[in-house]
Amino acid sequence: MADDTDFFIEQVQITAIVFDNSDDVTIWATTFFDQEPHFFHLGLQFQQLDLLLRLAGERAGKLQEDVADALATVTEWPCLLEYTSEAEPPVPLPSVALKLSCTYPADGPFGDDDETDEDEGADDDTFNISIDPDADEADTSEYEAGMPHNIFYLEDVFLRVEP
Incomplete structure (x- = not known):
């Protein structure tokens, strides 16, 4: 599910490219906001991936x-x-601004399956998508299905033109 709220980010560095047997690609990337690095996932089509790769200097x-x-x-x-890695460092996209749109989870973090025994897998972190490996149960209980997360769609690509 997508939102009509778009925003721009700059200082993007690609850390991974993930593709499957569909027409879509996912990029894992970082950006800086208030001097802090932020990790995000970016969904896009192959044509958009090709454009971003051509802008990688x-x-x-x-x-x-x-x-x-x-x-x-x-x-x-x-x-x-x-x-x-040192051999394959993150890929900066210089002078590029990405216009992104927010996504929202369609369901709760693991779906609303009433037939699942709540005690089953209680100690299993297999599906814990938290970035912080030390996050406790109180942090994950704050999850709300209507809240945006770090998965976005690429709406457009802009270049900064320096005089």
């Missing part, structure tokens, strides 16, 4: 090759290309 060609090679050789879905 001197790494554009290599990134396009990475994606083409991965798509040509992938045997298991989803396919993940990570850019978080």
Whole structure:
């Protein structure tokens, strides 16, 4: 479910590209707000991914090759290309502003399945999507289905033109 509230972010760094056997791609990225890094997921189409990769400066060609090679050789879905190491650092998008729209979860964090035994899997963190691994039960109980989270859709791409 998407919202009609759009906003812009800059100082984006791609940390991963994730694709499956659909027409959509997910980018994991970071941005800075109030001098603090913020992690987010960005849903987009392959044409939009190609545009972002072309805006990646001197790494554009290599990134396009990475994606083409991965798509040509992938045997298991989803396919993940990570850019978080010294050898493959995050990919900055210089002078780029992204127009994003918010998404909202359709259901509660794990659905509203009344048939599930509440004690079953109570100590299992398999589905804990919290960024903070030390988050306690009180933090996760504050989740509300109507609240936005860190998954966005790419609406448009803008370039900063320096005089």
